[in-house]
Amino acid sequence: MPATPTADLDSLTPGARRILDTASRLFYEQGIHAVGVDTIAAESGVTKRTLYDRFGSKDGLVTAYxxxxxxxxxxxxxxxxxxxxxxxxxxxxxxxxxxxxxxxxxxxxxxxxxxxxxxxxxxxxxxxxxxxxxxxxxxxxxxxxxxxxxxxxxxxxxxxxxxxxxxxxxxxxxxxxxxxxxxxxxxxxxxxxxxxxxxxx
Amino acid sequence: MPATPTADLDSLTPGARRILDTASRLFYEQGIHAVGVDTIAAESGVTKRTLYDRFGSKDGLVTAYxxxxxxxxxxxxxxxxxxxxxxxxxxxxxxxxxxxxxxxxxxxxxxxxxxxxxxxxxxxxxxxxxxxxxxxxxxxxxxxxxxxxxxxxxxxxxxxxxxxxxxxxxxxxxxxxxxxxxxxxxxxxxxxxxxxxxxxx
DNA sequence: AGGCAACTTCACAGATCAGTGTACCAAGGA
DNA sequence: TCCTTGGTACACTGATCTGTGAAGTTGCCT
The missing domain is CATH 1.10.357.10 (Tetracycline Repressor, domain 2)
Known part of the structure; x- marks a missing residue:
């Protein structure tokens, strides 16, 4: 687990990488508010728990995006x-x-x-x-x-x-x-x- | 009740007018997805029922906006x-x-x-x-x-x-x-x- | 008097929202 | 062998989301 919940873009775990890629695509295609964390986790092949462990919150993921x-x-x-x-x-x-x-x-x-x-x-x-x-x-x-x-x-x-x-x-x-x-x-x-x-x- | 649920901007009832004004302000200030119909109705001093009677749906209201x-x-x-x-x-x-x-x-x-x-x-x-x-x-x-x-x-x-x-x-x-x-x-x-x-x- | 339009009250449905708690597992390094 | 890291599984909370159903009220027009 990273010391800070705000992810460092240079040292992403494989799961975090997939989450960020999926989120980037969905946020851009559909809008930030229109995409839920459940969708992002599911499409990344990852559990919601992992998403929150890596990025802290949806806002954290948005900022990383x-x-x-x-x-x-x-x-x-x-x-x-x-x-x-x-x-x-x-x-x-x-x-x-x-x-x-x-x-x-x-x-x-x-x-x-x-x-x-x-x-x-x-x-x-x-x-x-x-x-x-x-x-x-x-x-x-x-x-x-x-x-x-x-x-x-x-x-x-x-x-x-x-x-x-x-x-x-x-x-x-x-x-x-x-x-x-x-x-x-x-x-x-x-x-x-x-x-x-x-x-x- | 208007024949079409998509409101005619020229013949808005007093309630519809207030709904549209409030929605315009909130949609612009906070974003469309970030504002719920409950909030719009409450701040317009109108019930949600009226909102749906006048504009048919949230999408209808967005379009009117x-x-x-x-x-x-x-x-x-x-x-x-x-x-x-x-x-x-x-x-x-x-x-x-x-x-x-x-x-x-x-x-x-x-x-x-x-x-x-x-x-x-x-x-x-x-x-x-x-x-x-x-x-x-x-x-x-x-x-x-x-x-x-x-x-x-x-x-x-x-x-x-x-x-x-x-x-x-x-x-x-x-x-x-x-x-x-x-x-x-x-x-x-x-x-x-x-x-x-x-x-x- | 009758009718309609505008609007109220309020309960309710069904989905989705962000976020958490707990327990478990596999791999790699000291 | 033990501990850490990265992850899984899954149930759950409480809030919020759009949208509906049914019945009642007020006031204007004819």
Whole structure:
């Protein structure tokens, strides 16, 4: 039994691994409140007792679900960032490069946005994970824009964040074809516009 | 008793009105699955029997909630469209003019996006309302862009939709200041860019 | 006077919810 | 050999969930 009931994602027992995988799938497909712990345990081939021994509570499992999802997404971005090197523009646009891949498995919307709508409780630990994820992305835009020489990055960073999040929403609800590519192109235009208009001032 | 159990928003009895108002508030604040019909009835000062007599089921009430929200939002846009006249640019940007007002009451995100994440059931009538709302907005951008002389409006329409939806998400999760204004400015830039680059081609 | 619409009261059904207690078992390391 | 870890089996609690049935009340319209 782990010392803390909040599971460490790096050292999951085989049962815990299966529970988290099953829960991730069901939470994403059906919503967090719509899925019961009995269902998760049954579909994981595990008893409810094991679930509670590993994750402490349903809220603990929800938080682990969000943390693992966050980690996977960030590792995708960081891999792209590694390829991008020191060039500022590719660094700024890295999240938009990853977006088509991410959207492939996000046909039911962004797991974070969906969860945020369900977790009304202001002090639910899962909310922090979500806010942190979006804040991290906003920080990434702000930092990389500054590195590119944009002196007032704030409004542009917010615009890029909006484009990024909106593309996921637009794609999942209206099935708009090429939403990721369109968002990528718009992001590039806005950044280039900011660079040139700043240079010619 | 209305002939159809799916309520007509224009002819609600006093009790039904109170039920819908209470349900709208609770659904939005806490999430659809997190609120029970007992709570809604109690807080409306009405019995559960009345709720079921007026709306048929919880799903019926959810659908009425989404339809009334959709109607109010659309009327805001159409009012702005009336002020805009025949000028193409203000017509395109009308949704972004309304956005700051809409965001004032959307501190917990977009009710449609939130509901879409909770309504996993593919044939839930509420899903149609949500898809229709976003599709309507996409259509508005496409149509008004065409009227402005943009020959290939599709990618730009998707970009504007993404900006619009993303601004709501960014504002509600990261509390990004001026998200609506930033999205408005970005939308204007993208449209103007499309108009000039097309003109000089 | 009659009828209908809106609504109340209240008990009840059947399912599902998160979470717990107790006892047991198998494998691996000290 | 003993202890720990990871798990099983299963019954159970108490709350909450959506939804129904039957009978009664109030007030307006004709």
């Amino acid at each position: 969000l943390r693992s999802r966050d980690r996977r997404w960030r590792s995708m971005i960081e891999a792209r960032l590694g390829e991008a090197g020191a060039d500022p523009l590719p660094r700024i646009l890295a999240p938009f490069d990853v977006l088509p891949l991410w959207l492939d498995e996000c046909t039911r919307g962004c797991s974070f946005i969906n969860a945020f709508g369900e977790l009304h409780d202001g002090d639910h630990p899962g909310r922090d994970v979500i806010v942190e994820e979006k804040t991290w992305l906003l920080d990434h835009f702000r930092t990389s824009l500054t590195q590119a020489g944009i002196v007032e990055p704030e409004p542009l960073a917010v615009q890029l964040l909006s484009l990024h999040e909106g593309a996921i929403v637009a794609y999942s609800i209206t099935s708009a074809a090429g939403a990721a590519e369109a968002a990528h192109a718009a992001a590039r235009s806005l950044v280039e516009l900011a660079l040139t208009s700043q240079g010619t001032r | 989404l339809r009334s929200r959709d109607r109010r939002w659309r009327s805001m846009i159409e009012a702005r469209l009336g002020e805009a006249g025949a000028d193409p640019l203000p017509r395109i940007l009308a949704p972004f003019d309304v956005l700051p007002l809409w965001l004032d009451e959307c501190t917990r995100g977009c009710s449609f996006i939130n509901a879409f994440g909770e309504l996993h059931d593919g044939d839930h009538p509420g899903r149609d309302v949500i898809v229709e709302e976003k599709t309507w907005l996409l259509d508005h951008f496409r149509t008004s862009l065409t009227q402005a002389g943009i020959v290939e409006p599709e990618p730009l329409a998707v970009q504007l939709l993404s900006l619009h939806e993303g601004a709501i998400v960014a504002y509600s999760i990261t509390s990004a200041a001026g998200a609506a204004e930033a999205a408005h400015a970005a939308a204007r830039s993208l449209v103007e860019l499309a108009l000039t680059s097309q003109g000089t081609r």
